[in-house]
Structures are given as structure tokens and as C-alpha cells.
Amino acid sequence: MSYGVSGALQAAVFTALSADTALTTLVGTAIYDAVPVGTVPALYVLLGSETVREASDISGEGAVHSFTVSVITTNPGFTSAKAAAGAVSDALQDAELTLSRGSLVSLRFERAVAQRIDSASARQIDLRFRARVQDD
Template identity: 60%
Template structure:
């Protein structure tokens, strides 16, 4: 197994989300690697947790990365959050991301969960993506 591609994958995913014009139009550049301190924007996207499993084979070291991308909005209802989540998905699914280390084999949506949080004031959609990578 190789965890060596993890940082390169994170940089590429963050770059793809930050550069997506549709997503930018919905969150005005509020794409974070970690939620910033202080007052948060009314809508934003944040990279989250990651789980990695070995997927090495006879051709070399590889891994399956499951990573979270969260959409958070203060708007009433889930409509705005779902529009943002769709833009995140459109930016990532089957994306041909260039990695500084290793190679992205595939990037797919795995599952998601929508919920009301903070006494129903906030809408949050947690999206989970699966990225298959090879190292070397």
C-alpha cells in the first residue's frame, strides 16, 4: 500500500473545486481545506475526513481514497445546498486531475447525506467520493 499520493490528491481536489466557475458562482470562492476561524460565509464548501485502503496489485502500489466534501448553507430548505452539492459533484466526478505524485485512475461519487444541523438553522450535505490512485 502507498499513502504517498494522499497530499497530491488533496491539492488536486482542492484546486479543481476552487477553479470551478459554477461552484465559485454559488459560494463566491468559499472553498476551504479547513473551516476558518471567525464568522463563516452563509454558504461554503469544506474538505473533510479521508479513509484509505490498499489497492496495490501486480502493476504497483495503489490505494482507494474515500474523502468527504461538505456543503454548508444557512438558507431555508435544501435547494441552495443541493445546487452547490451538484456543482461539487460535477467538478469532481470523472475529473482528469493532474497529481504532483502518482496517477489518478478514477474519481467517482460514492454517497451523500443531507441533514439539518444547529437546531435546524444550517443545512449540511456531506458528499463522499472514491478516488483510485496509483503511486510511482
């Protein structure tokens, strides 16, 4: 197994989301891998946690990455968050991402959780994806 493809996968996911017209129409450039210091937009996308497990086989080294992309908003209700979450899902489901190291075998949506946060003043939708990578 190798964790070495993790950075390349994250960069490719960030690039795909940043290049998606449907998503950027909703959130602009507010796609982050860390919440910026200071004032944040009312609606943004945040790359989140990742769990990786061994998936090597006879063809070579590989891993399965389960990672979260969150949509967070202070807008009232879930409407804007669900629109952005749908765009994230559409952009990543079965995406053919080019990685700077290794290769992407598959990328699938697994599940989502929508909840109120910050004493119900904000909304967050956590989308979980599963990526199978091979370290060529």
C-alpha cells in the same frame, strides 16, 4: 500500499473545485480544507474526512481513497446547498486531475447525505467520493 499520494490528491481536488465556474458562481472563494476562524459565509464547501485502503496490484503501489466534501449553509432550506452540492459532484465525477505525486486512476461519486445541523438552523450535505490512485 502508500499513503503518500493523499496530500497530492487533496490539493488536486481543492484546485479542481476552486477552478470550477459553476461552483465558484455559487460559493465564490468559500472552499476550505478547515473552517476559517471568525465569520464564515452563509454557504461554503469544506474538504472533510478520508479513509484509505490498500489497492496495490501487479502494476504498482496504489490505494483507494474515500473522501468527503461537505456543503454547509445557514440559508433557509436546502435549495442553495443542493445547487452547490450538484456543482461539486459535477466538478469531481470522472475528473482528470493532475497530482503532484502519483496518478489518479479513477474518481467517482459514491453517495450523499443531506441533513439539518446546529439545532436545524443550518444544512449540511456530505458528498462521498472514491478515488483510485497509483503511486508512480
